[in-house]
Amino acid sequence: MNDAFLAGPLRVRIETCEPSVRDKIAETLALYDRPWDGPFLDIVLDARSVDRGAVMVDGAYLRCARMTVDADGGEFHATTRCGARARSSGAARRRWSIEVPAAAVASDQLEELEDLVGLALTTGWRAAGWVALHAAAVVRDGICPIFCAGSGGGKSTLTAALVRSGWRALGDDKLLLRYAEGGAELRALLRTFNLHPRTREWFPEVGDLTLLPAYSAWTEKRKFRIDRTWPETSAPHARPTHVVRVNRGGNSRRIAVGELARADIFPTLLRQIAIPGDRETAATILATVAKTVGGLRGLDIVVGDDAYCDEDCLAELERALAP
Amino acid sequence: MDLRLAPSQSRILALRGDVVATVLEDGAVLLDLQSKYFYALNGSAWSIVQCLEGGAALHDVEAFAQTCGASDGDGVRSFVSSLEAHGLLESVDEAGPALPLPASRTPWIAPTIERQAEPLQRVLVSAFDPSIPLAE
Numbered sequence: 001m002n003d004a005f006l007a008g009p010l011r012v013r014i015e016t017c018e019p020s021v022r023d024k025i026a027e028t029l030a031l032y033d034r035p036w037d038g039p040f041l042d043i044v045l046d047a048r049s050v051d052r053g054a055v056m057v058d059g060a061y062l063r064c065a066r067m068t069v070d071a072d073g074g075e076f077h078a079t080t081r082c083g084a085r086a087r088s089s090g091a092a093r094r095r096w097s098i099e100v101p102a103a104a105v106a107s108d109q110l111e112e113l114e115d116l117v118g119l120a121l122t123t124g125w126r127a128a129g130w131v132a133l134h135a136a137a138v139v140r141d142g143i144c145p146i147f148c149a150g151s152g153g154g155k156s157t158l159t160a161a162l163v164r165s166g167w168r169a170l171g172d173d174k175l176l177l178r179y180a181e182g183g184a185e186l187r188a189l190l191r192t193f194n195l196h197p198r199t200r201e202w203f204p205e206v207g208d209l210t211l212l213p214a215y216s217a218w219t220e221k222r223k224f225r226i227d228r229t230w231p232e233t234s235a236p237h238a239r240p241t242h243v244v245r246v247n248r249g250g251n252s253r254r255i256a257v258g259e260l261a262r263a264d265i266f267p268t269l270l271r272q273i274a275i276p277g278d279r280e281t282a283a284t285i286l287a288t289v290a291k292t293v294g295g296l297r298g299l300d301i302v303v304g305d306d307a308y309c310d311e312d313c314l315a316e317l318e319r320a321l322a323p
Numbered sequence: 324m325d326l327r328l329a330p331s332q333s334r335i336l337a338l339r340g341d342v343v344a345t346v347l348e349d350g351a352v353l354l355d356l357q358s359k360y361f362y363a364l365n366g367s368a369w370s371i372v373q374c375l376e377g378g379a380a381l382h383d384v385e386a387f388a389q390t391c392g393a394s395d396g397d398g399v400r401s402f403v404s405s406l407e408a409h410g411l412l413e414s415v416d417e418a419g420p421a422l423p424l425p426a427s428r429t430p431w432i433a434p435t436i437e438r439q440a441e442p443l444q445r446v447l448v449s450a451f452d453p454s455i456p457l458a459e
Contacts, residue, residue: 063446065456115449122450134452151454174451219457263363266347267439270361274453275443277356279343286345286354294348 007032007121008176008189009128011040016047021100024110028117031223034188034236041128043120044095047113053083053101062276067115071278078119080112086119094127096120114216122274126281130176130187131288135272137175137186138167139235143321144186145242145299146175148268152219154246154303156193158255160203160226165314168235169193169226177240177288184292187237194221202308205229240292242321243269244299252304255313257320260298269293335415336375336403342411344372353411359442362409367391368402368434373425375403375412392431402434409438 003022004013007029014029016022025045056079059068069078076088083101088094098116103109122132136147136155147155156172163169170188178185197209197220206229212222227234245260245268260268270289275282299320307313338344341356351369354361364372370391374384385399393399406412447453 062450064449065446067449069450119450132451134454151448151452151457266352267361271443271453274447274450275354275356277341279341279356282343282354282356283345286343286352290345290347290352 005029005032006036006040008034008036008125008187009040009130010121010124011042012120012124013042013044014047015044018047018049018100018105020105020108020110021047021049021098021113024113025117028114031192032121032189033192034190034234036187041124042094043124045098045117045120046095047098047100049102049105050099051102053104054079054085054099056081060277062119062274064115066112067119069119069276071276076119076123078116080115082109082112084112084116086116088120088123094120094124111216125176126284130178131273131285133175133177133186133269133272134173134274135175135269136172137170137238137240138162139170139238140167142239143242143323144170144238144240145244145321146186146240146269146272146296147244147246148272149246149248150271154248156195156221157199157202157308158246158303160193160195160199160206161308161314163226163230163233164203165318168233170235170238177292179288179291183295184240185237186240188235191227191234192223192225194219195224196221240296242297242299243293244301244317247300247302248305249302250304251306252302253306253310253313254304255307255317256302256304257316258300260300262298264300265293265296265298266290268298335378335380336407336412337378337415338372338376338411339413344369344376354443355409355411358410359445360409361439361443362411363437363439365432365435367393367398367432368436370425371399371402371434372406377425378415387425388431398433402436405436409436 012029014022014025056068057070057077061071062069067078067080078086082104086096086098088096125132136159149155159169159172170186172193174189176187194215195209199206209222215221215223243265273285275285343354344351349366350364352361371384374387388399444453444455448456
């Protein structure tokens with residue numbers, strides 16, 4: 001059984017005889033539904049079940065909650081808590097050999113495959129010249145702010161609010177960034193937002209989000225397809241103009257806006273990127289961010305808990321973003 | 324290994340192998356991949372680091388600073404001591420071929436290094452999401 005998916009600039013082929021493993025990998029890849037023009041970099045995910053789980057590696061390259069990764073000479077060795085393992089080989093057409101313990105397959109405990117697929121994608125995107133950016137961005141009339149906050153920090157709701165106000169969204173938490181001769185460029189990867197069910201209190205048109213699939217085991221958020229409710233509101237790419245640090249703050253009905261100090265723009269953007277412990281990769285990421293922030297303005301905003309109860313809550317932010 | 328500045332001015336120091344640098348506006352940023360702290364350097368500080376990376380000994384760096392207008396190598400030693408105090412330098416036994424010194428920087432201002440208050444996360448949600456993992 002094998003089939004192919006596009007994920008940004010990657011063409012990913014799944015090869016496996018395990019239907020449940022195939023379905024889980026396909027579910028993860030299907031998120032990246034924003035079409036790209038080629039050329040595409042090919043990667044193969046070759047998955048099989050094995051009798052015994054792997055012992056977790058040290059994580060010198062990357063340490064995640066459910067996965068550790070080592071790297072040696074451009075090849076990767078990743079392991080997860082349930083004993084799944086992925087090893088890469090090849091450069092131009094990278095092949096990932098994924099082994100999943102039979103016990104995990106039998107009990108359908110396959111969530112950690114998301115981590116291995118995510119690793120294959122992020123390394124593939126970097127090989128294609130892009131840096132994965134865990135941030136939100138919107139665009140209107142050439143203005144493109146990047147919203148920076150941690151998970152649960154308010155990026156998605158703010159992005160949804162701006163879409164309702166006439167902005168087009170590149171994404172609410174997954175973007176690709178590169179710096180080419182023409183300047184910095186952001187690209188969209190998907191057309192879904194991860195919205196908390198409470199969003200309905202402010203934006204009733206989203207409906208009962210609890211009926212939608214959960215985004216991940218980490219959060220109550222649901223995958224919400226934005227163009228079904230707000231048609232023609234997604235954008236494929238844009239040149240960033242602002243870095244906006246998003247803070248959540250207190251029992252307020254406003255979004256307070258201040259300047260972000262010049263010296264804080266670089267660290268604010270850098271904190272939105274998973275930086276591996278590999279010198280060459282880290283240097284590439286740092287250089288991309290340093291060149292990107294050169295032409296950007298910084299804003300620092302505080303979003304009150306009840307800000308979206310006020311229909312004019314975006315006015316101050318939109319004034320600050322205006323040329 | 325004792326990395327404090329020794330009386331001998333010929334000792335060669337360089338950034339540790341897992342410290343990454345990138346130019347940022349007039350200065351640079353150093354990221355320590357081990358501690359996950361990153362550091363902002365002003366232009367003079369970055370020039371000093373470039374001298375060290377090029378194989379210059381401390382007295383060469385002080386001479387370079389003086390050519391840039393520093394009075395008797397002002398601030399070079401204390402800045403290098405700061406780099407060492409942050410654990411960013413290592414002694415190099417065998418200096419490689421000396422590289423040219425960076426372009427002269429004038430006017431010279433006192434070199435500064437500022438460590439970010441919070442390091443980057445050591446354990447992340449995923450390869451895409453650098454947030455702090457919360458309990459599942």
